[in-house]
Amino acid sequence: MFTALTIAGSDSSGGAGIQADIKTMTANRVYAMSAITALTAQNTTGVTDIMEVTPKFLAEQLDSIFTDINPDAIKTGMVSSSELIETIADKLTEYHAKNIVVDPVMVATSGARLISEEAIGTLKSKLLPLATVITPNIPEAEVLSEMEIKTEADMEKAAETICNTLGCAVLLKGGHQLNDANDLLFQKGKEPVWFHGKRIDNPNTHGTGCTLSSAIASNLAKGRDLETSVKYAKNYISGALADMLDLGKGSGPMNHAFAIEGEYER
Numbered sequence: 001m002f003t004a005l006t007i008a009g010s011d012s013s014g015g016a017g018i019q020a021d022i023k024t025m026t027a028n029r030v031y032a033m034s035a036i037t038a039l040t041a042q043n044t045t046g047v048t049d050i051m052e053v054t055p056k057f058l059a060e061q062l063d064s065i066f067t068d069i070n071p072d073a074i075k076t077g078m079v080s081s082s083e084l085i086e087t088i089a090d091k092l093t094e095y096h097a098k099n100i101v102v103d104p105v106m107v108a109t110s111g112a113r114l115i116s117e118e119a120i121g122t123l124k125s126k127l128l129p130l131a132t133v134i135t136p137n138i139p140e141a142e143v144l145s146e147m148e149i150k151t152e153a154d155m156e157k158a159a160e161t162i163c164n165t166l167g168c169a170v171l172l173k174g175g176h177q178l179n180d181a182n183d184l185l186f187q188k189g190k191e192p193v194w195f196h197g198k199r200i201d202n203p204n205t206h207g208t209g210c211t212l213s214s215a216i217a218s219n220l221a222k223g224r225d226l227e228t229s230v231k232y233a234k235n236y237i238s239g240a241l242a243d244m245l246d247l248g249k250g251s252g253p254m255n256h257a258f259a260i261e262g263e264y265e266r
């Protein structure tokens with residue numbers, strides 16, 4: 001069985017974070033493991049509190065995992081402080097981790113800030129350069145590229161800038177910001193590839209970023225190349241959104257229990 005690890009925060013409402021990651025990995029038929037960076041008291045309307053784990057405890061979780069079941073792929077999500085980011089970067093280097101998908105989570109859909117300002121610098125210098133691919137949404141890509149993104153041409157320019165500065169592949173998500181759900185994959189030395197998605201008229205998008213990055217990691221764990229992994233992951237998220245689950249009073253979660261045969265290939 002292929003194995004994947006999520007290093008992220010817990011979402012008590014189960015729509016984003018560790019919970020979304022484990023549901024996604026399981027639905028993609030990969031064995032899921034987790035190292036928790038923080039607990040959040042959260043529901044579909046917002047985050048009311050955050051309790052970070054200590055860097056020592058995060059390191060102990062990672063040592064326990066890597067010395068026993070080596071993950072075929074890793075996904076990182078919410079990591080709020082510089083110390084925790086450094087711990088992850090050190091452990092991924094120590095254990096020669098491969099197939100690393102970094103979702104540079106900065107702000108939740110509900111508006112809550114999930115990373116400190118000073119930690120963004122550490123994310124750029126220590127963790128992003130280790131990634132096989134990073135998956136910023138448009139506001140995150142604006143921070144990383146230091147430019148405004150208004151059009152798909154801007155997306156291409158920003159993805160190229162990030163890739164050239166940080167040395168990792170970039171999947172820039174069009175998502176809910178631009179008109180269509182078109183994502184752009186930029187890899188060094190390759191032509192940019194667009195993944196065109198039909199916009200699904202569903203206001204319940206809590207955890208879309210977590211789900212997409214976990215689906216990419218699951219496919220990389222199975223030995224698929226990056227482009228194929230993104231294609232399958234995009235099909236997975238489209239299916240989960242199209243199921244139109246409607247839970248909670250705010251931006252609700254997606255349905256991971258929908259059934260599509262053929263490992264989300266369409």
Ligand SMILES: Nc1ncnc2c1ncn2[C@@H]1O[C@H](COP(=O)(O)OP(=O)(O)OP(=O)(O)O)[C@@H](O)[C@H]1O
Binds near residue numbers: 016173181237
């Ligand atoms: N309404 C939609 N219809 C179809 N696909 C969507 C929709 N909204 C988002 N997506 C897709 O979901 C994936 C996640 O993108 P999104 O831009 O939502 O990430 P994000 O902002 O990081 O998510 P999060 O809500 O977790 O912060 C992308 O593949 C995006 O194209």
Ligand SMILES: Cc1ncc(COP(=O)(O)O)c(N)n1
Binds near residue numbers: 011016078
């Ligand atoms: C623990 C945790 N991790 C990540 C997100 C981002 O997801 P979203 O932007 O969909 O709220 C979140 N809300 N909570």
